[in-house]
Amino acid sequence: MSLLNTEPRYIKHNWYDISRACKLIHDKLILSNFTPSYIIGLTRGGLIPATILSHRFDVPLHSLNISLRDNNRVENKLWMCEDAIQYKSILIVDDINDSGATFRTLKETWEKSIPGNWHKIWHYTVQFAVIDNNLTSAAKVDYFYNAIDKSANNTWVIYPWEKNNNET
Numbered sequence: 001m002s003l004l005n006t007e008p009r010y011i012k013h014n015w016y017d018i019s020r021a022c023k024l025i026h027d028k029l030i031l032s033n034f035t036p037s038y039i040i041g042l043t044r045g046g047l048i049p050a051t052i053l054s055h056r057f058d059v060p061l062h063s064l065n066i067s068l069r070d071n072n073r074v075e076n077k078l079w080m081c082e083d084a085i086q087y088k089s090i091l092i093v094d095d096i097n098d099s100g101a102t103f104r105t106l107k108e109t110w111e112k113s114i115p116g117n118w119h120k121i122w123h124y125t126v127q128f129a130v131i132d133n134n135l136t137s138a139a140k141v142d143y144f145y146n147a148i149d150k151s152a153n154n155t156w157v158i159y160p161w162e163k164n165n166n167e168t
Contacts, residue, residue, distance in 0.1 A: 011148070012158045013131065021131045021145035022052040028143050029057075029091070034127055036091035040064050040080065042102060045095030048161055049131055053093060064092075066102050076109050085116040087125045095159055096132040098150070100139030103128060132157050 013021075029035070038060040041050025047063060054061035065075040084090060094102060111118050123142055133144035136151040148155045 006154055009153045009155045010158060011132070011146070011155060013160060015160050018049065018131065018160060019052070022049050022056065024145050025049075025129050025143045026053060026056045029127075029129075032142075034091075034142075035059075035089060036127075037083075037089045038062060038091075040090060040092045042066050042092065042094040042106075045159065045161075046093045046130075048159075049095060049129075050093035053091065053129070064106070066106055068101055068105060074105055074109055076113060078113060081110045081113045084110060084121055084126050085114050085118075087121065090126045091129055092126065093129050095130060096134070096157055097128070097130045097137045097139055097141045097144070098134050100134075100137040103139035103141070131159070 036057060036059055039050050039054045039057070039062070041047040041054075041061055041063050043063055043065045044067070050061055050063075062077075062080070064077060064080065068074075080090070092103075092106070097103065107118070107122060123140065127142040128140075129143040130141050131144070132146045132148055133141050134155075135147055135149045148157070
C-alpha cells in the first residue's frame with residue numbers, strides 16, 4: 001500500500017501570492033548578501049517572477065528557453081556560461097522546482113559548453129530561486145517561497161498566468 005495520497009492536492013496561487021513570494025525571495029537574497037548582476041528567467045513559468053525580482057534588484061533580466069515538457073527545447077546562450085565561469089553573480093528563476101530536470105539540464109548544458117570549476121559556481125555565484133520547491137526534487141534550489149512534498153501528496157500547482165487559472 002502506497003503512502004502517497006492519490007487524490008490531487010491543488011495549490012492555486014493568485015497574484016498577491018506571487019507578489020508576496022517575490023518579496024520574500026528578495027528579502028532572503030538580501031539577508032544572504034547575494035546581489036545578482038542579472039537575473040535569468042526560465043521560460044515560461046519563470047519569466048514573471050524573474051521580472052518582478054529584476055525590478056526589485058534593479059538589474060537586467062534575460063530569458064532562457066528550457067522547455068522539457070512542451071517541446072523538449074534547451075536553449076544555450078554561451079555568453080551566460082562565460083559569465084558564470086567568470087564568477088559573475090547570476091540568479092536563475094523558475095516557477096517550480098518539481099522533479100529537478102530543468103535545473104539538472106541547465107547545469108549539464110553549461111558544464112558541457114565550457115569546462116571549469118562548476119562545483120565552485122553552482123549555489124555560490126550562480127544561485128536558483130523558485131516560487132514552489134518540491135523537497136524531494138533531485139535538484140537543490142537556494143531560495144523558495146513554498147515547500148511541497150510530492151512524495152507524500154499528489155500536489156498540482158496552478159499559477160495565475162496559466163490558462164487553466166480562472167483569474168487571468
